[in-house]
Amino acid sequence: MQRAIKTLTIFGTRPEAIKLFPLLHTLGGDGRFASRVCVSAQHRAMLDQVLEIASIAPDHDLDVMKPDQSLDQLTATLLVELGRVMDAESPDWVIVQGDTATAMVGALSAYYRKIPVCHVEAGLRSGNIHHPWPEEVNRKIIGTIAALNCAPTETAAAALRRENVNPSRVYVTGNTVIDALHWITGRIERDPSLAAGLADIEARFKGKRIIGITTHRRENFGEGMENIASAIRRLAQRNDVALIFPVHLNPNVRKVMNNRLAGLDNVAMIEPLDYPHFAHLLRLSTLILTDSGGVQEEAPALGKPVLVMRSTTERPEGVEAGTAKLVGTEANAIVAEAERLLDDVVAYGEMARSHNPFGDGHAAQRIADLLAGAN
Structure with a gap:
């Protein structure tokens, strides 16, 4: 043997x-x-x-x-x-x-x-x-x-x-991230309690379109993080959206976001989510703002457009396929692209229906x- x-x-x-x-x-x-x-x-x-x-x-x-x-x-x-x-x-x-x-x-x-x-x-x-x-x-x-x-x-x-x-x-x-996403979404369908921790936020923001946010990249610490916070503040002025933001534990992220975003009615800054709840947030969201790598792969598997708050990406397949768009960290660019997707049904549909190239x-x-x- x-x-x-x-x-x-x-x-x-x-x-x-x-x-x-x-x-x-x-x-x-x-x-x-x-x-x-x-x-x-x-x-x-x-x-x-x-x-x-x-x-x-x-x-x-x-x-x-x-x-x-x-x-x-x-x-x-x-x-x-x-x-x-x-x-x-x-x-x-x-x-x-x-x-x-x-x-x-x-x-x-x-x-x-x-x-x-x-x-x-x-x-x-x-x-x-x-x-x-x-x-x-x-x-x-x-x-x-x-x-x-x-x-x-x-x-x-x-x-x-x-x-x-x-x-x-x-x-x-x-x-393998697509394998994992299929596995966890199947688990949640069989046992919704795994992702029930967002129920209060869902009720609070009922009727609004959700923008999911993640940011943690070292190269965005400092000015980049300040610009991202500015973009979130401006998007939060819209009455038709709500922003759910699991804030990374790194103090370079937390200090900026707490200083700039605390007290905004339609921004929920929450603790980092476990995997089932994060997968559920992806499903709830209309679009995603992120500087994460993995989210560029996961969100398109659920038909969610991704705006990548970085100047480069090691996942160009998503950009080429139309599931993701590089927007950098300038507040004006982030806001403009997010509002284009929120306000232009055709532009949103083109990204949401693009083929996910990741597996x-x-x-x-x-x-x-x-x-x-x-x-």
């Missing part, structure tokens, strides 16, 4: 957990694999919410975050601690997702031990090493190391080939089959 392939999946943030739990579910139910999980807890509270709803119990929890920790301190700690885990586990494959410090250091630690790396959501590129920062460099490093690059789209796969990554190491699998909900199974075939 063939020995099971031992995988060690490493992640630390809520977005990574969302995009990896479908793969962990698949590996855990497949006799070809012995699946082990290590979390860094780069996002402690938000990570734990996803682990709980997805019933993922880590085998290793590094709990590395400390107040005001620099990127160098975080990187050094991760390198040592992840190395210890790999030495203890001796996996056949290390699996990382995306572009966090945890993912980059996980790939580097595996490389130091000559353990092959599978990179989920490989090939995203903005073309600017400072936008998003430091994620663009993180994912380029992983792309150099990975033995198996699971690109979500052909555009991402082409970016890897342009960087001279061996085409035999590059596969288009779709994005069909079967990415996790494709990745598992690739891992089994590559071993």
